[in-house]
Amino acid sequence: MKKSHNKFETIIHGIFLILGLITVGFVLLITVYLVIAGIPAIREIGLFKFLFGKKWASTASTPSYGILPFILTSIYGTAGAIIIGVPIGFLTAVYLAKVANKKMKAVVEMAVSLLAGIPSVVYGLVGMLVLVPWVRETFNIADGASLFAAIIVLAIMILPSIISVSLTALEAVPPEYEDASLALGATPIETYFKVSVPAAKSGIAAAVVLGVGRAIGEAMAVMMVSGNVANMPKLFGSVRFLTTAVASEMSYSSGLQKQALFSIALVLFLFIMLINALLNSLLKKEKE
Amino acid sequence: MNNIMTVKDLCLWYGQTQALKNINIDIPEKSITALIGPSGCGKSTFLKTLNRMNDLVQGVKITGEVKYGDMDIFAPDTDVNKLRKEIGMVFQKPNPFPMSIYDNIAYGPRTHGIKNKAKLDEIVENSLRGAAIWDEVKDRLKKSALGMSGGQQQRLCIARALAVEPKILLMDEPTSALDPISTSKIEELASELKEKYTIVIVTHNMQQAVRISDQTAFFLLGDLIEYGNTEKMFATPEDKRTEDYITGRFG
């Protein structure tokens, strides 16, 4: 009764270990590639000039590579999307978690998952043909493709994430908390907002952070509705985001211009890593 | 009678807690040995040590010696899979695989390399007959095993264990999840099986131990308190603690 399968099992174990580590490998690959590709342009341009330069003119005869307009546009755009999207998403989640009956809940949840399944180019297309003309006429400006239009589209696109993560958090609130509040004479609505919501606050915060991540990383839909000119951000002006800055010039760029695009991607990546870390710590808190 | 397993100075730790303390037991061939004692006394742990199912638990440390025949089961060159083929196991809750009745029984033989259809058919029939369930299931061998009653499932699991032709059957409270009628069927079955197999059974039920076992081991807090002929032990226990337990004063 001696061992014979042992070698075979060890090999299988090894194969699965490698498969398990592939995820880590991919993260490293992405990080390393972005750093290697992103550093040279920053070195050449100078970190300060690159990050805080107000002028991006990559194709001018004396090119200028300042990405402050993109950074600010991304921040403003994300903030705007959060300001509009979070209240709507959050209130929808409270409704679904606490107020809605089973049937209503199933219908709305189905709707939300459909919203999540719509490709971003479709949002972009509808934005281009409905939202942009509407903005132009309503606010009486020359071109409706603007930061404002992008904010609306982003707000819609982050709704599903906000709703589903908040919903999970709200549903995890132990019913005992709510019972205690109800027994003290609070009405259901008061209970939901004054007991359930605070109890789920780290989960809801996670929903917001996830929304930030989604909004800051979106490229295609934004590209189609924001006008795509490298201005300093103005609510009703044509703007360019970090993501769209990369996407719009990549196909024809070369040399320092191309390298600078990689540097922009690196900056975007750092933003995302920061957001990820925050999201993870919030979700951990939620679990506890 | 020959001893098929001998256990010497067996100690077992889960992390820092010692679950078994210096256990010494000889298990005679073709007989039923019952392990009794209150919950958490170590009887199930001991049972699972005999075919090294404890290997699956993380952080287990074992000292001492367990011999199956002449072989040290903890020796580094022991093939655990072959050991478990020889020392089969029936679990507390019936755990048929989510497959057909036939595939459940054939799982073990297939694992050990039998592919011939006729041979498998024969093994399946013999094992099901051996577990006294053939007549109930012969017309639905291709149906899912999950559709059977709890008692049938447990007998199926016994048949499944028999299909690999083990020498020893370890049973971990096999009737605790079953109704009285199913329980008595399993007990009858166990009594018949000892003609060909050695059975070690963990039970919570004192009457069960009396009814079916030849010798009984009483465990308490990881110690083996008393081990001997079942009738004698229940009639005139040597240790005060054994007496307290079997007369229902604790546990």
Added chain:
Amino acid sequence: MKRKAYIWIMKILMWISVAITCGLVVFVIGFVLYKGVPNITWKLLTTKPSYLTKNIGILPDILNTFYIVIATLVVVLPLGVGAAIYLTEYATNKKLVAVIEYAAETLSGIPSIIYGLVGMLFFCEFLKMQTSILAGAMTLVIMNLPTIMRTTQESLKTVPQSYREGAFGLGAGKWRVIRTVVLPSCVDGIMTGCILAIGRILGESAALLFTAGFAHTINGFVDGLGRAGATLTVALYVYAKEQGEFEVAFAIAAILMILALLVNLAAKFTGLYFKKKVE
């Protein structure tokens, strides 16, 4: 009185929010279908575009989409399922598990434009795949790995420990236990993961722009892998943004929308089907 006002305001705000959410869904889907479905013609679906005849057809884009879905799944399934198996069945080192899970979380948070960029640098340039369907598919493999991994993992966790014990008790080796008992019990999770991944691949565009390219030629599967090609989403973008062909763009949008609906339904039904089967 103040309390009553508070309650009513909150109620009304909630209703408005729900109405906005549902209204948006109905509007976007309705609008796209209304504008797009009339433009879906047999000719559009079965021809390729030509500058000579001024014809616009999306057959190449449909094929490319199909190829990219197949190529991605073929690679990502073994990787994702394997990683999940490692985490739930083999890994004993908790720290390593945490690192791998954190890596997966990180991957799922990275925006697709970054995947596109790294895919271009690594697959197209470093591995010399050129701008091709294959490079696009490999990029999507990385993107979808966390999805497959997570759904499989969730499903592996629901396989009762007693199945494993039963099989080990019969003397089965670890790999045999996994292959014959554990994996068949988590087909549902793998299926769900697949469907979610298909949904994501169908909707993806930013990661494909610079990896799979914009070409509209008709190729067989094997040839197609090595050549550049636009998927439906990329084609939509190009027709809408660069060429102003909105009728075609809406037709594609409607097709994508119908596919998204189907994916959604499929995900729901596999979930229900397997739930029933377990019971």
